[in-house]
Amino acid sequence: xxxxxxxxxxxxxxxxxxxxxxxxxxxxxxxxxxxxxxxxxxxxxxxxxxxxxxxxxxxxxxxxxxxxxxxxxxxxxxxxxxxxxxxxxxxxxxxxxxxxxxxxxxxxxxxxxxxxxxxxxxxxxxxxxxxxxxxxxxxxxxxxxxxxxxxxxxxxxxxxxxxxxxxxxxxxxxxxxxxxxxxxxxxxxxxxxxxxxxxxxxxxxxxxxxxxxxxxxxxxxxxxxxxxxxxxxxxxxxxxxxxxxxxxxxxxxxxxxxxxxxxxxxxxxxxxxxxxxxxxxxxxxxxxxxxxxxxxxxxxxxxxxxxxxxxxxxxxxxxxxxxxxxxxxxxxxxxxxxxxxxxxxxxxxxxxxxxxxxxxxxxxxxxxxxxxxxxxxxxxxxxxxxxxxxxxxxxxxxxxxxxxxxxxxxxxxxxxxxxxxxxxxxxxxxxxxxxxxxxxxxxxxxxxxxxxxxxxxxxxxxxxxxxxxxxxxxxxxxxxxxxxxx
Numbered sequence: 103x104x105x106x107x108x109x110x111x112x113x114x115x116x117x118x119x120x121x122x123x124x125x126x127x128x129x130x131x132x133x134x135x136x137x138x139x140x141x142x143x144x145x146x147x148x149x150x151x152x153x154x155x156x157x158x159x160x161x162x163x164x165x166x167x168x169x170x171x172x173x174x175x176x177x178x179x180x181x182x183x184x185x186x187x188x189x190x191x192x193x194x195x196x197x198x199x200x201x202x203x204x205x206x207x208x209x210x211x212x213x214x215x216x217x218x219x220x221x222x223x224x225x226x227x228x229x230x231x232x233x234x235x236x237x238x239x240x241x242x243x244x245x246x247x248x249x250x251x252x253x254x255x256x257x258x259x260x261x262x263x264x265x266x267x268x269x270x271x272x273x274x275x276x277x278x279x280x281x282x283x284x285x286x287x288x289x290x291x292x293x294x295x296x297x298x299x300x301x302x303x304x305x306x307x308x309x310x311x312x313x314x315x316x317x318x319x320x321x322x323x324x325x326x327x328x329x330x331x332x333x334x335x336x337x338x339x340x341x342x343x344x345x346x347x348x349x350x351x352x353x354x355x356x357x358x359x360x361x362x363x364x365x366x367x368x369x370x371x372x373x374x375x376x377x378x379x380x381x382x383x384x385x386x387x388x389x390x391x392x393x394x395x396x397x398x399x400x401x402x403x404x405x406x407x408x409x410x411x412x413x414x415x416x417x418x419x420x421x422x423x424x425x426x427x428x429x430x431x432x433x434x435x436x437x438x439x440x441x442x443x444x445x446x447x448x449x450x451x452x453x454x455x456x457x458x459x460x461x462x463x464x465x466x467x468x469x470x471x472x473x474x475x476x477x478x479x480x481x482x483x484x485x486x487x488x489x490x491x492x493x494x495x496x497x498x499x500x501x502x503x504x505x506x507x508x509x510x511x512x513x514x515x516x517x518x519x520x521x522x523x524x525x526x527x528x529x530x531x532x533x534x535x536x537x538x539x540x541x542x543x544x545x546x547x548x549x550x551x552x553x554x555x556x557x558x559x560x561x562x563x564x565x566x567x568x569x570x571x572x573x574x575x576x577x578x579x580x581x582x583x584x585x586x587x588x
Contacts (some may be wrong), residue, residue: 131246132256134302135239136263138202141294142232143267148275148287156284160217173222177229180330184322186237192236195308201234213288244501255440273426283313318370332356336526343576387578388500391452391521394571395492397527399563402463404528405557406478413554424479431483435490442491449579452495456572458488464565471554493499533562
C-alpha cells in the first residue's frame, strides 16, 4: 500500500499564511484549546525546582518527593486512551469541560494542602483531569480544522505551546518559588484554569461519534492497568532503582497487561482501539516518533538541569533563563513547522526533525566540567527546533486519513505518545546516568567528574535512540510508488 506523505502541488506552491483561512471564531477556539494544553504542560514541570521547598513545608522526606511528580503522571498517562474513547462516545466538549473543571478544583486543593496526603490527592486529581482535557482538546482541534494547511497550522501552534509550557514551567517554578513560595505555582494553575473555563463553553461545539458503540470495558481495564503499572515502575525506579519488589512486579505486570489488551482488542466486537488503525503505517510510525521525540527531549532538559546546577553550580533562576531561551526557539520552530511541511512534506519534516534533534543532542557531549553553559544553550536551542518540527509532523502524520468518528481515538493515541513520553524518558535515562555516576564514583572520581560522566552517557544514549528511530521512521513511511506526479 502506498503512503503519500508529500504535499500536493497546490499546497506546496503556497505555504499557509498566519491566518490559513481561519475565521475569527476558529482562531478563538484554537486559542482556548491551546491555552488548556499549555496549562497541563506547565503542570508537568512547574514543581520540579520547588520540590525541596515543598518537602520542607509539608514534612515530606526526600524519598517521598518523587510522589509529587508520580501522583500526577500516573493518572495523566494511564487514563488517556480511555478518556479519548469516552469523548468519542459521550461528547468531546463535555469531557473537555469536565476534565478542566476537575483539574482546576484539584489545583486549588493542592494550593491549600495542609499535609502530604491532601497535596498528593490534589496532584492525582490534577492528573485525572489532564487525562480528560488533553485527548478531548486534541480531538476538538482535529475535528474543528480540516486536513491540510489549517490543521497543520493549528497543530503547529498547539505543539509549540505544549513544548513551551514544559520549559516555561521550569522558569516560572524557580521564579515564583523564590518570590512567593511553592503554593503560588499551584495557584497559578488554578487561576489559569478558571480563565479558560469562563470562555470555553461559549466557543466549543459538541463533537462525538454518531454511531455511539458500547465501551469496551475489558480493553479499557487492560490498557489502563498496563499503562499505570508501567508508568509507576519507571517513575519509581528512577528514584529507588529496579530492585524493589513493587518495581519488579509492576514492571512485569505492565507489559503483560498491554499484551492482554492487544489480545482482547483482536476479539472484541467493538474494540477500544481498532487494531486496523494501529496497523496503519502513518499511525504506528507517527506515534513511535512522537513517543521518542518527547521522551528524549524532556530527558535532555532534565540532564542539562543537573549539569548546569550540580556541575557548573548555576542557580535555579539562571538555569531557568537558559531554558527560557530554548522556549523562544521552540516558538519560532513551531510557527514555521507548517511551512516546512508544506515545502518538504510531512515524512521529510518528521525524519529531518528527529535527525536535527539527534545531532544537536550529540553536540552536548562536548560540555565540560568547568564550562559549557553557552554550548548547552546553543545545543538545546537548536535541538528543540528539530524537536518541534518532529512534533508537528508526527501529529499530522498520526491523524491524517482517520475519519472524524475515530478522531478521539487517534488523538488519544497521539496524546498518549506525548504524555507517556514525558513520563518514561527521564526515569529510564536517569537510571542509566545514575549507574554510570555510581561506577565512576566507586573508581575514585570526584563528585563533579562522576556526575558529568553519567550525564554524558545519558545524553549519548538519548542521541543514539533519536537517530535510530529517525532511520526506522524513514523506512517505515517510505513511499512504495510515485504519487502526485512525483
